Amino acid sequence: MAHFDSSHAPIPETESADVAARNARYGLVLFFLYLAVYTGFVLLNAFGAEWMQLELAGVSVAVLYGLALIVAAFVLSLVYGWLCRNR
Amino acid sequence: MIYEPSAVAVVVFAVFVAITLGLSFYFGAKARSAQGYFAAGGGIPWFVNGVAFAGDYLSAASFLGICGMIAFYGYDGFLYSIGYLAGWVVALFVVAEPLKRMGRFTFADALDGRFNSRGIKLAAAISTLVISVFYLIPQMVGAGALMRPLLGFSHVAGVITVGVTVVLIVVTAGMVSTTYVQFIKGGLLVFFCALLTVMILKRGLAVDPGQSGGRNYLPRRATLVANLPPQGMTPLEPGKAWAGKPYIRARDAADRIHVWRIESPRGDSRDAAAMAVDCQTVTLDKTGRRLVNGLPHGRGEGQSDLLPVGNIDALPDNQRQTGAVGPFQFLAVLGRSEIVQWSSEKITEDDGAGTTVYYPATHSGADLLLPGASPTFKGVRGGRFIDKLDFLSLMLSLFAGTASLPHILIRYYTVKDQASARKSTVVGIASIGAFYILTLYLGLGAMISGNLDVTNSNMAAPLLARTFGELPFAVISAIAFTTVLGTVSGLIMAASGAVAHDLMANVMQIGLTDHEKVRAGKIVAVVVGAVAMVLGVLFEKMNVTFLVGWAFNIAASANLPSLVMLLFWKRTTKQGITAAIVVGMLTSLAWVLASAQTFKDVYGLPPETALVPFSQPGIVTIPLGFAVLVVVSLATGPTAREQPVVKSE
Numbered sequence: 142m143a144h145f146d147s148s149h150a151p152i153p154e155t156e157s158a159d160v161a162a163r164n165a166r167y168g169l170v171l172f173f174l175y176l177a178v179y180t181g182f183v184l185l186n187a188f189g190a191e192w193m194q195l196e197l198a199g200v201s202v203a204v205l206y207g208l209a210l211i212v213a214a215f216v217l218s219l220v221y222g223w224l225c226r227n228r
Numbered sequence: 229m230i231y232e233p234s235a236v237a238v239v240v241f242a243v244f245v246a247i248t249l250g251l252s253f254y255f256g257a258k259a260r261s262a263q264g265y266f267a268a269g270g271g272i273p274w275f276v277n278g279v280a281f282a283g284d285y286l287s288a289a290s291f292l293g294i295c296g297m298i299a300f301y302g303y304d305g306f307l308y309s310i311g312y313l314a315g316w317v318v319a320l321f322v323v324a325e326p327l328k329r330m331g332r333f334t335f336a337d338a339l340d341g342r343f344n345s346r347g348i349k350l351a352a353a354i355s356t357l358v359i360s361v362f363y364l365i366p367q368m369v370g371a372g373a374l375m376r377p378l379l380g381f382s383h384v385a386g387v388i389t390v391g392v393t394v395v396l397i398v399v400t401a402g403m404v405s406t407t408y409v410q411f412i413k414g415g416l417l418v419f420f421c422a423l424l425t426v427m428i429l430k431r432g433l434a435v436d437p438g439q440s441g442g443r444n445y446l447p448r449r450a451t452l453v454a455n456l457p458p459q460g461m462t463p464l465e466p467g468k469a470w471a472g473k474p475y476i477r478a479r480d481a482a483d484r485i486h487v488w489r490i491e492s493p494r495g496d497s498r499d500a501a502a503m504a505v506d507c508q509t510v511t512l513d514k515t516g517r518r519l520v521n522g523l524p525h526g527r528g529e530g531q532s533d534l535l536p537v538g539n540i541d542a543l544p545d546n547q548r549q550t551g552a553v554g555p556f557q558f559l560a561v562l563g564r565s566e567i568v569q570w571s572s573e574k575i576t577e578d579d580g581a582g583t584t585v586y587y588p589a590t591h592s593g594a595d596l597l598l599p600g601a602s603p604t605f606k607g608v609r610g611g612r613f614i615d616k617l618d619f620l621s622l623m624l625s626l627f628a629g630t631a632s633l634p635h636i637l638i639r640y641y642t643v644k645d646q647a648s649a650r651k652s653t654v655v656g657i658a659s660i661g662a663f664y665i666l667t668l669y670l671g672l673g674a675m676i677s678g679n680l681d682v683t684n685s686n687m688a689a690p691l692l693a694r695t696f697g698e699l700p701f702a703v704i705s706a707i708a709f710t711t712v713l714g715t716v717s718g719l720i721m722a723a724s725g726a727v728a729h730d731l732m733a734n735v736m737q738i739g740l741t742d743h744e745k746v747r748a749g750k751i752v753a754v755v756v757g758a759v760a761m762v763l764g765v766l767f768e769k770m771n772v773t774f775l776v777g778w779a780f781n782i783a784a785s786a787n788l789p790s791l792v793m794l795l796f797w798k799r800t801t802k803q804g805i806t807a808a809i810v811v812g813m814l815t816s817l818a819w820v821l822a823s824a825q826t827f828k829d830v831y832g833l834p835p836e837t838a839l840v841p842f843s844q845p846g847i848v849t850i851p852l853g854f855a856v857l858v859v860v861s862l863a864t865g866p867t868a869r870e871q872p873v874v875k876s877e
Contacts, residue, residue, distance in 0.1 A: 161325065161646075168321035175317045183623045186307070186599045187608055187616045193598055199560030203303060203598050204668075207310050211661045214317050218654045221321060225650060 164225045171217050178213060182206050230526070230533050231376060237702035238379060244706040245393065248713060251408050253400055274648040276411045278655025281639055283410030285312070285630075285656070286417055286663055287363075287715035288370030291708055293773030294664075295692075296685030298671020299538065300569070302596030304605045305671055308773055309664035311623050315630025315780075316660065320653045323631040325646045326795045343802035351809040353730035355786040356634040358813060360723040361759060363633070363779040364716060366772035368764025371712040373686040373772075374705060383768050390709075391761035394716045398724070398753045407639075410718065413710040418659050420707055421666040427696050428673035433561055434549035437539050437678030437695070445678030446535035448568045448588035450503040456488055467578045475585065476504055484532060485509065485522030489587040505588055508534050508682065513581040534586075536691070538680035541566040541590050555669070562672060565593040569675075570682045586682040596675075604774065607842075618842035622777055625846030629780030632787035634722040686772055716760065724752040778820050781846045785816035789853035797861075804861030812853035819845035 185192055185206070193203035272280070290312065297305030368387050375386025397409065437445060457463050457478035464477040464485070474490040488504035511519040518525045523532035543550065544564040553561060568588050575583045595601060600609035607615020630636060640649050674680060674692035681687045693704035728749035767775065789808045793800045820826060823843035824835035 164325060164646075168325070172317060172321035175314070175321075179314050179317075179627060182310070183620060186623075187619055190598070190600075190609065194594070196563075198556060199563060200556055201563060201594065201597050204306075204559055207303075207306055208665060208668075210310050211313050211664055214313055215654075215658050215661045217317065218320055218657045222650055222654050225647075 167221060167224045171221055175213065175217055179210065182210055231380065234698050234702065236698045237705060240699075240702040241379065241706045241709065244710050245713075247412075248409050248710055249393070249396065251412075272407050274652040275655055277407065277639065277648070278652035279414045279659055280407045280410035281414075281636070281652060281656030282418065282659035282663065283412075283414030283711075283714050284636060284639060284718045285660055286414060286711065287776070288367050288374075288708065288712045288772060290663070290667070290773075290776075291417065291711055292370045292373065292686045292689055293366065293776065294667050295671045295674060295689035296687070297602065297773050298668060299674035299680055299688035299692075300685045301602030301604075302672070302675070303599055304602040305773070306664075306668050307599060307605065307623070308626065308777070309667055311626025312630065313657070313661055313664050314627050316653070316657050318628060319631040319636065320650070320657065323791055323795070324640060324649055324653055327640055327791075343805075345802040345806070347806040348802055348809075349730045351806045351813075352787075352790075353726040355809050355813045356726035356730075357723050357756075358817065359632075359634055359779060359783045359786065360719045360726070361756070361763070362782055363776065364719050364756075364760040365763045365767050366775035366779070367712055367716045367719070368760050369767050369775065370686060370772045371709070371716070372764055372768060373684060374690065374709055374712065384765055387761050387764040390712055390716065391757050391764070394713055394720060395754055395757040397713065397717045398720050398757075399750045409710070410714045413707065413714045414659060416707050417711060418663050418666070420703060421663060421670060424693060424696070424700065424704065425666050425669040425673075427700070428669055428692075429555060429558055430552045432550040432553045433540055433543060433558070433565065433676060435540050435543055436548070437676060444535070445539060446506070446508065446537050446588075447539055448541060448590060449506040450491070451488065451506075453488075453490055453502040453504050456504055457486065461486065469575055469577045469583075473573075473575065475507070479522065482530070483523060487521075487585055489585070491589070507585050507587040509583055509585050510534070510683065511577070511581055511583040514579065534682060536679045537568070537570050537586075537588065537682055538675055539568050539678045540676045541568050558669065558672075559597070562593045562676075563597050566590050567593050567596060567676060569596070570680070572682070584683075614841050617847060618844050621842065621844035621847035622781075624850065625777065625781040625784045625844060628784035628788045628846070628850060632783040632791065633780075634719075634726070634783075634787075639718075720753050720756050720760075723756045724749040727752040774825070777844065781820065781844055781849070782813065782816045784846055785849035785853055786813035788812075788850060789857050793854070793857050793861075797858075799861055799865060800857065801861040801864045803864040804857045804859075807860040808853045808857035811856045812849055815852060816845045816849040819849060 186203070193201060193206075195202045197205055290309075294305050294308055297308065299305075368390065371390035372383040372386040375381040375389060376383060379386075381389065451458075453476070456476050461478035461480045464479060466473070466475075466477075470477065474492070476488045476490065478486050480486060487507040487509050489507050490502055490504045509519075509521055510525075511522070513519065520532040520534055523530060525531065525533065527533050542565060544561060550557075550561055567590065569591050570586050570588050572584050572586045575585060577583055591601070600606050605619055608619050610616075639652075670689055670692060674688040677692050677695045679691045679695050681691060690701060690705045690708060694701040728745050732745075732748055786809050789812060790805045793808075794805065819840050820843075822839035823845075824838035824840075825843045827833040827838045828835040
């Protein structure tokens, strides 16, 4: 916390353009993956009520899919962090 | 409902606020420069920043609003949680790192990184201001809702207390203290919600939730219509107002008015065995007096107060209580239970007074764990495509809105490099995701706790904590309060940066020294704080999550097209960006102001007269923003290729 007063120095670039481009590509792939799962969830809610009522171990697909989306966001963020690690 | 302030609550609350303010002054003494004030000198450790992300994001709306919505309507509130979290995926995978490379203080800076254009700075600064203010409203409403039961303050006094405290925090220290306040609060919030969830699971589900705060809850009490009104009560004439409505009314010897609602017969049982259920009523007469069940509102002799509600009518297999359950078992048992849920109907009396009738109905748990049980989302279950479009629009806006929120974006500038930005987002997603799973349990726990306030969904979480005792109630309320403090201070920081840095220094080109810029930022913080307090009083009645949904719509419409196209389309021009921001912001704002919800809750006009077909603008205005950007960029094309890719300043 020594540099609260380091005022105007621009934030240093620590990653090269190559690395940045590679990370951006990973990011987009993961984004579209998640987008597909999320879109499926939203459409099922709007148009596929009968599917949402199905149960697994007494819990409805609606609830399970929702919980899975939350867990998936975390897992994908870990994957992304791992893919982008500085090599 | 009347809440009695408790001594424990006041003490715990005072300790929290004292610690928050103390930290603020401590860090305030360390930050002197503009970089230090607005971006914490880029020196916040990534873990702290990550939890602070959660602190920023888990606003009063997330905590109070979502818990309330789940407690009142079940699954529909959870849909908001999912949308809010999914938005982080956009932020992390698409926007975070490029932004981090481009900007320094504010969102406008980042957009402006490629073009040194005053137009962009102006448009972006104004959109930051509009979104911040729109997002501030629900926070202030939440603050007011919290202070009432905690300290016995009125809504107005609560809002003012929060406003003043926050302005003090922001003015004394800026981004560093804001970050640490958010860190502490984010951590505490997740931790205590987890603790509360464990307590809910340990208590299990029971048909009779028992007493809370020394008062019994009001179960669904049904009587044969043929036996109503009971002996000794004087029946009331329906008059014009009540004619044709399914109610029976009578006055008893103590002048109390009893109202029963005739339940629509289930299956093929006709009127022979028709039942009616006990209701509670609140009347606001023309002189502004508040009557509960026909008597003045209060707990004394000749007065009446609303009773807490919300319980399980029947558990599967005729059980009375389950004892401790696991997290999945909790959901499974709830899905097979019958739950008493309260709805309301507004009736305008013949003399112009307004009466709200609150009445219970039994719903199957399975039904409440599916989408479409709330008024907001009931279109999902209907056949009309336009209603489904409203739902799709909201889910799109939540998804796209997070990355466009100004107070989330500025947090990317407070760590030292891209790797740290990335790591802090992972920590952020983990804390936020865990929290949203917990809210599902808190909300459902509140639904069956026998301690819901029928008039205010925002109070569900603190009232649930009260059923576990005074201390949990005090702690949860105090955390919720610091939540409000934290989010509000983050928003005010974003707004103050937009005005001081973008508008004054860059657009108007007033030559400000570093020191003057900080001072200008502080003055703006005071003004924005004052505006927020006024709006917080005006919007008292709306569910805070619904208000936040709108803020997301506006943020996504105004900012997302520019952000995304700037990163991925080389022919984007500065005119294109300016036009997209202006058009996206104005159309979404106009849409919200012309929607049925605003007509009903803010202007008091009949919702059918609204000017737009559904209330969430995102699905129209976000693509519109993209289209405007593309068209304007192509029209002004050649300049785009001449523009050198250099950073301003």
